[in-house]
Amino acid sequence: MREASVPKRINAANQEALERLFQADPVLVDVIPATEAIPALAEHMILHAGPPIAWGRMCGPMRGAVAGIAMFEGWADDLSQAEELASEGKFAFHPNHHFNAVGPMTGITTRSQPVLVVENRAFGNRAFCTLNEGLGKVMRFGGNDASVLARLAWLRDVLGPALGAALRESGGIPLKPLVARGLTMGDEMHQRNVGCSSLVVRALAPALARSVEDHSTLADMLAFLGANDQFFLNIGMTMGKAIMDPVRGIDAATIVTAMSRNGTDFGITVSGLDDQWFTAPVEMPAGLYFPGFTAADANPDMGDSTIVETMGLGGFAMAAAPAVAGFVGAGSAAEAANTTRTMGEITLARNPEWTMPSLDYQGVPTGIDIRLVVETGIAPLINTGIAHREPGVGQVGAGVVRAPLDCFEKALTALADRLEVV
Amino acid sequence: MRPTGFTMTRPPDDRKSAQPDQPSRGSSFLEAPKRVVNIGLQKFADDLVDQGVAVVQVDWVPPARGNTRLANLLSRLMD
Numbered sequence: 001m002r003e004a005s006v007p008k009r010i011n012a013a014n015q016e017a018l019e020r021l022f023q024a025d026p027v028l029v030d031v032i033p034a035t036e037a038i039p040a041l042a043e044h045m046i047l048h049a050g051p052p053i054a055w056g057r058m059c060g061p062m063r064g065a066v067a068g069i070a071m072f073e074g075w076a077d078d079l080s081q082a083e084e085l086a087s088e089g090k091f092a093f094h095p096n097h098h099f100n101a102v103g104p105m106t107g108i109t110t111r112s113q114p115v116l117v118v119e120n121r122a123f124g125n126r127a128f129c130t131l132n133e134g135l136g137k138v139m140r141f142g143g144n145d146a147s148v149l150a151r152l153a154w155l156r157d158v159l160g161p162a163l164g165a166a167l168r169e170s171g172g173i174p175l176k177p178l179v180a181r182g183l184t185m186g187d188e189m190h191q192r193n194v195g196c197s198s199l200v201v202r203a204l205a206p207a208l209a210r211s212v213e214d215h216s217t218l219a220d221m222l223a224f225l226g227a228n229d230q231f232f233l234n235i236g237m238t239m240g241k242a243i244m245d246p247v248r249g250i251d252a253a254t255i256v257t258a259m260s261r262n263g264t265d266f267g268i269t270v271s272g273l274d275d276q277w278f279t280a281p282v283e284m285p286a287g288l289y290f291p292g293f294t295a296a297d298a299n300p301d302m303g304d305s306t307i308v309e310t311m312g313l314g315g316f317a318m319a320a321a322p323a324v325a326g327f328v329g330a331g332s333a334a335e336a337a338n339t340t341r342t343m344g345e346i347t348l349a350r351n352p353e354w355t356m357p358s359l360d361y362q363g364v365p366t367g368i369d370i371r372l373v374v375e376t377g378i379a380p381l382i383n384t385g386i387a388h389r390e391p392g393v394g395q396v397g398a399g400v401v402r403a404p405l406d407c408f409e410k411a412l413t414a415l416a417d418r419l420e421v422v
Numbered sequence: 423m424r425p426t427g428f429t430m431t432r433p434p435d436d437r438k439s440a441q442p443d444q445p446s447r448g449s450s451f452l453e454a455p456k457r458v459v460n461i462g463l464q465k466f467a468d469d470l471v472d473q474g475v476a477v478v479q480v481d482w483v484p485p486a487r488g489n490t491r492l493a494n495l496l497s498r499l500m501d
Binding site: 006008376377415416 | 483485486487489492495496498499500501
């Protein structure tokens with residue numbers, strides 16, 4: 001390969017990547033047990049958010065979630081025994097991303113949890129994610145007490161099967177048009193999901209009413225869904241994974257296919273670099289804290305939810321969600337618009353189907369190019385929840401955080417090596 | 423390499439020099455109201471604004487944060 005042709009080769013590869021990204025047709029089709037969705041998910045195997053990490057380097061909330069899920073799965077009698085088993089290497093830890101899955105914050109996924117199934121009908125691939133547990137003390141933020149485990153059991157035994165039945169009866173929910181409407185309702189699909197969560201409940205309520213015979217149980221389900229503004233987050237993340245997976249593995253493409261963090265390391269994968277992780281230490285979110293908590297309580301950045309930004313939503317679509325800009329401490333509506341414009345400096349395209357009224361219906365900036373990130377020094381901006389740094393406490397705030405530039409610089413060097421550019 | 427953003431800053435209205443659109447009455451360059459485009463360091467722009475000068479700030483940083491190895495790679499990987 002003559003060096004002079006390298007930029008043309010990259011441009012052609014990126015064009016292919018963008019076509020695959022925009023041709024995606026994600027549909028929420030089912031909710032099934034994780035072990036059915038991911039047959040390789042064995043006993044004592046725990047999937048987590050972010051790039052690979054061993055127990056010894058896990059942060060507090062990740063350890064708390066691991067201990068809690070070990071009790072939930074019946075692998076330990078109490079939290080201390082669970083931690084002992086983990087430290088003895090009795091659990092196999094793997095990233096969700098290695099199994100076509102994602103998970104918010106700690107991102108813990110094990111055999112018996114119910115998972116959302118999004119099918120990308122343009123390419124035939126499927127992606128998976130656990131159900132959103134609601135706010136407060138929840139496992140994704142490291143919560144692990146009896147109330148957390150009881151809610152997980154209700155999701156597994158009651159809500160999950162009912163949602164699955166309702167989705168199968170309804171034929172599934174096409175997600176691209178739903179997200180397009182959500183953007184006009186003030187959602188950016190990471191820290192604000194009020195519009196899309198409502199649209200999902202509206203779509204599923206008739207089928208739920210037909211499939212759930214007990215009115216009290218149905219009322220509990222609708223109350224849970226109606227009170228959870230972030231219910232769509234996990235659906236949006238599953239959609240993101242289903243959209244981005246077919247973009248993986250395009251020779252010479254410089255588009256980012258995943259950004260993810262485990263509370264210790266931030267990692268990215270790039271289309272033209274197989275599934276290799278490029279990592280750097282995670283950064284600390286800057287944001288606003290719930291009453292009684294401060295930045296001193298905060299855990300560093302965590303979760304697979306950055307798949308939302310990877311496909312052009314979340315912080316990249318901040319202009320669509322001025323309400324969330326205040327919630328995460330990112331400033332005024334004008335600053336939110338500037339954030340979206342700035343993310344346009346490191347992306348290759350605007351999504352023609354996902355547009356923002358506040359920017360005269362410009363599309364969300366899509367297709368993060370590692371070359372543009374390294375050239376400009378502009379790090380992707382992420383909207384995120386903030387977990388307490390100690391196990392078992394839960395969410396303490398919300399804010400914004402930057403992807404570490406080191407990840408992109410390492411990836412660029414690896415790509416140059418791959419393309420024999422020196 | 424591309425700039426990463428623009429900010430236009432005008433001085434307070436009560437400053438004499440805060441009339442960048444007025445034609446110069448002086449005959450020399452030094453006497454004319456100044457209008458400045460500042461590229462890079464924000465501090466230079468801030469100091470000029472404090473002196474009543476109209477400034478357009480261009481947010482610019484050296485490519486690859488000044489890392490010449492990465493900048494050289496970029497020049498071979500981009501059009």
